Amino acid sequence: ESTIFYKALEQDLLDVEFLTQSPCLVYIEHGRETITAHNNTTYTLSPGSAALLPAGLLLHSNYANTDGLLKAYLVFFGKDVITHFLRNQHKRSSPSRQAEGVCPIDGSESLNDFFRSIQRSASQGVASAEFLNVKLLELLHLLSFQNQEGFYSCLSAKGKATTGKRNIRRLVEDRQTLRLTVSDLAHLSGRSLSSFNRDFKAQFGMPPKQWLINQRMQVAHQRLLSSTASVGDIALELGYENSSHFIKLFKSRYGMTPTELRG
Known part of the structure; x- marks a missing residue:
């Protein structure tokens, strides 16, 4: 099910193991977080950067309070939103191969603006399933224009080749x-x-x-x-x-x- 979470951490949160049940975008607003994949590849996310995690990955997350408070968004994309988006993307790309790991997302002012708009909407009490779906589709289009290589395989339901593999x-x-x-x-x-x-x-x-x-x-x-x-x-x-x-x-x-x- 689609949803957006916002987390703000003051204390260290180290070696947290988690399994992605659906594609998830991690966007760092402030602080720094390191994600380690099952093959021991590490991805360090800094302010303004993001990563798309395919469904079925077993990962480790580390946050140490060395750069101050960690503020981050977790965006989970439900099956309906992904299906709706991919249905109209055949002309752009076809996710023929399986996702092998985390898909780093280049930071941009457009991405920063998107999450600032989410924050403004939340502060104004704008919240409905329809509004959420529209915003998630907007985000997917934004990500696809900025990061086409590997993006569709990360998002596709085929991206479950590594399900259950631990580091x-x-x-x-x-x-x-x-x-x-x-x-x-x-x-x-x-x-x-x-x-x-x-x-x-x-x-x-x-x-x-x-x-x-x-x-x-x-x-x-x-x-x-x-x-x-x-x-x-x-x-x-x-x-x-x-x-x-x-x-x-x-x-x-x-x-x-x-x-x-x-x-």
Whole structure:
């Protein structure tokens, strides 16, 4: 359903994960916001700039109160408005390909004027479904003239290729995920095992299995030196039910057993 939200934030709002259920335009009036896509691509929005988010994207948003109050508009485009708009746009463009990510929108005085007009209308109590639809169609036409490349694929209902995919780097930053298997991580990330292996290696330069072993051994090394937990307990914390296998991996990495490390 189409709607326009206005948000004003004074406090930091970090690492907020959200799924776009419908195409959404984010317009920054004041402050700065960073949006991170599932493939770890980041988009920093400054005053006057905007981004169109296709339906079906799982994203992370970060706002730190370093540039003062964040003031932003969130414009959600309902199916009826999009259908009405696209029906008359065949001569201009045809959204034949799927949207792969966020569509940055160039800032302009026309875009600024549009949101100032929205603010004036709201202050005067002008509000109806008909008025909203007219304004959203006006906004879509404005955006299409300014940003044709990628705009239609972002707006089109076909832009759902990445539905459910989570940001891999954000996912594995949580130490709790170290005890999971590669298959578990693939499932949590919203990918098939082969897609997860491919995307992971592209970001980290190594297969996820090797990365997990490296990270587990680093954590084990820290835990062995900083705690009195038994070797068996530390192995279990990191997902190793077989202590002998854990000890073998540890020795391969550090050239000594966990017991030898502790002296």
